[in-house]
Amino acid sequence: MVEIKTIKIDGESIHVFKSAIYIFESSSGYTLELDIIVSELAVKKYKKIENLIIEIELADGRIINSIMHVKILSGGLPQLNLFCELNDIQEYEDFEMVNENDSGFPDIENGITLEEIRKVEMPIEDISLKLKLPIDQVEWLKSQKKGALNEMFQAFISDYWKK
Template sequence: MVRVKSVKVDGEGIHVFNSAIYIFESSAGITLELDLIVSEVAVKKYKKEETLIIEIELEDGRIINSIMHVKILSGGLPQLNLFCELDAIDEYEDFHRVNENDSWFPNIEEGITIEEIRKVEMPDEDISLKLKLPIDQVEWLKAQKKASLNELFKEFICDFRKKQDLK
């Protein structure tokens, strides 16, 4: 079975938690498919792209360079599905083949959790809060810089969660 060693997207290496590379055969044609478990940050970065320049290094030393289409697979762990059409499949004879009528597809989520992924790369999200506070606290909050408030709330939430865990 062919295994992926590393993946570069537009020349930049990305952290891959698990992957599967295979040939997909359908009535529409034959494609090279690369399924990747990546971070939520990577999915967010590439979800609006239609195609990417991909460099795949296989464990046996082979390198595949291709322009591949991008699909974001929803549900479960953050995943990218990259694929490109193939005309000749001679150099891919040792790749696993999946037919559109098969019930088997590679399960790359097994043994990985979202918590493990977030230990490597934690996404940041914007949030808006509506609070009712005394005017002097509101004035103080408005006078602070966004970066300072972000740090303040991160520390507050961490401390609060620790206290909750002790109860």
């Protein structure tokens, strides 16, 4: 199996947790497929883009540059499926070949967890809470800066969660 060293999307290096590159053979032809497990932030960034400029550096030093289509694979870990049509597969003879009738695609999710991914890049999301509090507590909360409230709630939740 061909090993990937680095991947750049639109000229930007991205952190890839696991990957597989292979040739997919169907009745309509051949496609070069790249499955990568990335962070949730990377999926969010690229999920609405149809085509990306991809640079793949292989472990043997070869470089593949291509415009690839993006497909988000739902369920499981955050991952992207990038693919492009191939006219000539001779230069890809050492790549794994997967047929549309095969049941076994490369399993890149095995051996990695969402917790490990989030240790590298943790998504931060906004949340709105509706609370009923005494007016003096509401006034105090409104007088606080957003950054201070974020730190306070993070500390409170972390402490509470550990119990």
